[in-house]
Amino acid sequence: MVLTLIKRILKILLIVIGALVAVVLVIAALVLIPQDRGVHHETLISEMHKRVDSLGTPVEGTRGFTVGYAKENITPTYLTATAGYGNRLGKKVTSIHDSIYVRCIVVDNGASKVAIVTADLLLMPPEVALLLESELSSIGFSPDNTFFGATHSHNSVGNWSHGAMTVMYGDYDDALVHHIKDNILLAIKNADASKVKASISAAHIPVTDAVRNRINKNNPVDSLLRVIRIVRSDSAKLLLLNFTAHATCLSDDNIVLSGDYPGLLTKSLEQQGYKFAMFMAGAVGSHAGKTKEREWPCVEEMSSKLATAMKQNSGAFEPVADTTLWMGRVKLSLTEAQFKVSKTWRLRPSTFNGLMGDYPEYITGLRIGNQLMLGTPCDFSGEFYPALDSMAATRDLNLMVTSFNGGYIGYVTPERYYDVNHYETQLMNWYGPGTGEYLMTCLEMLIDHAGNDGVDFGEINTKR
Template structure:
């Protein structure tokens, strides 16, 4: 009986502990409309206070370069699923930081593409301190990532960082940051006047909507979008964006370091369509690739080949001309309290989320190059939302390119009508609660009007 009494006391104590932990760790979802929240008012005020870029002094000049960020040692694989924490040991293809620097005498901008899963928030914090080494500030940098789930990890501390990118390694942060700065330096060393042009091609048949497993969905953005820069020497650079998720390597291929299909695509573009190419993931939120091939390596080659063929037919038709229009806007975002849901309509409290993930600032970016406006988002941004920007873009007479992973990472932003669906994109990866789709659209359209 004494043993039983001790056991019951221990059990009761354990139950009380669990109940207390849940009480201080969980809270109901706050579904207050975002327009009524302080974070909305703060961000809207910042948007209103943004000022235009200085006037141009000459037509756009540009230079481009890349720098390796391939580590000389094995690292965790940056991705999800079975990759968690496992180290790659085979370099399928090397990874780089790629930069295009543009200058019109009034504004200088660096466009940077990273061959990693996302733009690590830890790298952004390091860049904010070190960008003056190359004469820039964070406000003058537009970043994106290829979103390969088989690139380097180790860049995120905390429990969530461990799950996404494996064990934290400060040396990886330094290596990526050094690569970005080296690419910018080299690009600044070969700048010359350029002509600017835009092109796009439909590739909707190469993607599908992963949310459709939970019910009806709308059409995705399936356009390949291209920004072409051409020097008087004939040398050219090509920025390419597309919304297919680079997940052609299955989870069990964590042993390979690879850029997935964006790497294969860029390599081919640099052989046939441009002297330099950089890929940035477009609106990839919930967008899966339609793959062909018996092995993952075949799928990568075939997918990149399908995209490359369409691009190769389009690039010669892109009309380029001199242009002096160059401006960039950075909008720091306030967000609703963290809202990762764990049980029904209950979510973890902010202190718990920040303890396991970290608290990183995030921005929206707008970059105008000639008649093309790029909008950068700190998330997996949904391809279903892209169509909403077309009327405003047409009204303003500009082309719009939307990219994901511009810096701080806040999870997925999908249409608000899917908030209560039980998919990974709408539940597991929605970290900041309801109405983010409408909130992001409003702020991004505000940037588009401003720029």
């Protein structure tokens, strides 16, 4: 009798286990497909050639530059989740350590004007960018003359995304998204209204021992602090700073609202004689701050290193070469998503888009004199900088690459790291092998177009 009962129980267990296995296999078949190692970008490159070629060409202004500036406090009046570390799982901040801001500079050369906007956020949220698509016109701007970036603080507000991101960064908060959007509009409007004549200069400043390669300590880094300095006719001095080290001084255990080291850096510079300072995260892929400790000592050390480098190289700034002002914005063509779940399997693109959201992505170029800013929708690897710098130099342009321009496609790193067992190259590499080299080619198109030297696009390397 007992033996018969045991047999029945085992039979039921086997049926249940078999059913569960069958369900798992069915779900896997529905959401998983093999990785595609044979990704080709030739057709996409051809599409991007046409789009970049259709952009207007840079022209000099009818007079010198006028520049305005403004910042708006976007610190919420209530505690929010943070965005930056997924393992926080949407936990709300325990306190507000320092305020967060939207900052804007508007540059005008008489023929056109451009707004440069950065926010003390992980990235410029795609939902905010979508709202601004239609609302910028209400203040006399458009997405085609508004250049977005972010400081990439991992301790700033979350609650701005839908889908799977809500698990990590908190439930979508429409009021917060509109709060950020409204303050961006206000900052642009106020900056535009405050324009006066100004001179613009720039410098690439080497910073010793402030950045490391976090994929491999022996891999190269870009350690240049790239700065645009503006001196207005009312004697106000403004700074736009760009650096490659991730703003991850504060660990995932330290759940307070903060701008991390970029927040302290801009505050410190504004206390040292600059009327206004803004920071835009550079090519931060694979790059982290190099400090003795983490947490608040790291924030202090990174801020101090960059501020000291600025002070010691105050004579390194050179005036921009002319009064050219141009911006180009191009929708980025992409392959289908390849979110890796193992070395051989990936999520179906439709599943990935359903979980993460399907937003339009753009690359942007902004030329001010001989200074060229490139905006990317990703954590763009600093290891790509030397080749881009070299090409820009052949067009007599000085380069500044920024990340997080209103869209997000994950980490973009060199293809040789595609199978390296690292967070950036496995979990966060979303569009398959060769994405980095493809994006490099697209950015080279923008450099060539901004340089306006008549070189045919066919000279650009499309296979790396």
